[in-house]
Amino acid sequence: xxxxxxxxxxxxxxxxxxxxxxxxxxxxxxxxxxxxxxxxxxxxxxxxxxxxxxxxxxxxxxxxxxxxxxxxxxxxxxxxxxxxxxxxxxxxxxx
Amino acid sequence: xxxxxxxxxxxxxxxxxxxxxxxxxxxxxxxxxxxxxxxxxxxxxxxxxxxxxxxxxxxxxxxxxxxxxxxxxxxxxxxxxxxxxxxxxxxxxxxxxxxxxxxxxxxxxxxxxxxxxxxxxxxxxxxxxxxxxxxxxxxxxxxxxxxxxxxxxxxxxxxxxxxxxxxxxxxxxxxxxx
Numbered sequence: 001x002x003x004x005x006x007x008x009x010x011x012x013x014x015x016x017x018x019x020x021x022x023x024x025x026x027x028x029x030x031x032x033x034x035x036x037x038x039x040x041x042x043x044x045x046x047x048x049x050x051x052x053x054x055x056x057x058x059x060x061x062x063x064x065x066x067x068x069x070x071x072x073x074x075x076x077x078x079x080x081x082x083x084x085x086x087x088x089x090x091x092x093x094x095x
Numbered sequence: 096x097x098x099x100x101x102x103x104x105x106x107x108x109x110x111x112x113x114x115x116x117x118x119x120x121x122x123x124x125x126x127x128x129x130x131x132x133x134x135x136x137x138x139x140x141x142x143x144x145x146x147x148x149x150x151x152x153x154x155x156x157x158x159x160x161x162x163x164x165x166x167x168x169x170x171x172x173x174x175x176x177x178x179x180x181x182x183x184x185x186x187x188x189x190x191x192x193x194x195x196x197x198x199x200x201x202x203x204x205x206x207x208x209x210x211x212x213x214x215x216x217x218x219x220x221x222x223x224x225x226x227x228x229x230x231x232x233x234x235x236x237x238x239x240x241x242x243x244x245x246x247x248x249x250x251x252x253x254x255x256x257x258x259x260x261x262x263x264x265x266x267x268x269x270x271x272x273x
Contacts, residue, residue, distance in 0.1 A: 021131065021160065028182040047149075050157055050247050054179060054240035061180075061240075078149060085251050086243060087235055 002026050009036040016044035019079065021051035028055075031062055036069065038062075043074030048082050056088065071095055118144060118213065118271065124206040129167075130192060134159035137204055141215060144206070146271050154252025157244040158217050158265050159202060164188065166219030166263055167200035176239045211271035216264060223261030230256070 002023060003014040011033050015023070019042070038059055056070070063069035073095045075083060083089060121144075126137045138155035145151040164170045168191040170178070178184040191197045200220040207214045234246045249256045253267040 020156075024179070025182075025185050031182075047153070049153060050241070050244040053243050053247075057238065057240045058179065078153070082153075082247060082251060085247065 002030070004030060006033065006035065010039060011035040011037075012039040012041060014041040014044065018047040018049075019045045019052040019055075020047065020049040024051055024055065028058070031058060034062070037071065038069060039071045039073055041073045042076070042079050045074075045079050046077060048079040052079075053083070053086055053088065056092065060091065067091060067093055118208055118210045121208045121210075123208065126204040126206075127201045128159065128163070128204070129201050131160055131163060131188070134163060134202070141204070141206055144208075145213060145269050150252045151269070154248045154256075154267065155215070155217075157248045157252070158256075158267070159204075161244055162202040162217055162219035162221075162263075162265070165224065166221030167202060168192075168197050169221060172239075172242055175241045179240045211273060213269045213271070215267045215269070217267075218264045221263050223263045226258035226262040230258075 001016050003016075005012040005014070011030070013027075013030060040056065040059070056072075059070055060067075071093045072083070072088070075094060124141075126140065128134050128137050135156060138152050138159060141155055142148040142152035164175065165172070168188060170187065170191070175184065178187050202220075203218045205216045205218075207216070229245045230249060232246070234243050237243065245256070253269065255268050257266045258264060259266065
């Protein structure tokens with residue numbers, strides 16, 4: 001499930017449960033927004049798949065690859081393992 | 096719903112019992128799927144039999160979705176990138192489930208057990224792909240929104256991932272610790 005907060009030029013995307021291919025459509029709808037900063041909150045995420053990595057990269061394309069403008073928050077467990085394996089901790093700002 | 100809740104044997108009996116007990120008497124299971132939702136059901140069933148159901152579930156879903164999308168539905172890597180960027184992937188997949196060329200195609204899964212070894216074979220009806228290149232690929236410079244599934248599977252889920260030529264059969268072998 002995705003919840004979105006749009007405040008002070010920052011869009012915070014809060015995902016709970018699985019962040020996987022089933023969220024592609026909902027996630028893509030968010031990409032029409034154009035804030036200065038994006039925050040993806042992983043606190044409630046217990047599972048990611050390769051589609052989640054793809055969605056994060058689409059977000060990164062939206063800010064022209066500027067790692068400082070996409071913040072990944074609350075990474076832990078399986079999602080953290082998968083993102084680190086894919087070296088996403090170097091491509092995004094991780095809090 | 097957390098994925099462990101979809102694995103009844105896990106939640107009902109705790110970790111150790113399901114795999115070990117059933118596997119001693121199990122020899123072979125055959126499953127079949129067409130859609131991504133069915134692929135998740137297949138992955139949940141098989142993962143419940145394996146030592147690390149969390150990693151296994153992810154690995155199986157990745158391989159099954161590859162078999163469906165790239166194999167049976169013939170959505171190539173570049174086309175998938177484009178569909179993702181144009182927000183059309185889900186619609187294209189739904190359309191191809193019904194399309195004459197693809198609608199009869201299934202992914203067939205065979206689980207063979209010789210405890211403590213479990214072998215899982217995933218076969219699609221596509222024309223295969225250059226799996227050697229895919230296994231060797233370094234994704235660090237991949238900027239596309241797709242194409243990381245095999246790396247995830249072989250690096251974090253199933254280190255012994257193999258394919259049979261022409262690449263439409265993926266094989267995974269898992270051993271239970273004694």
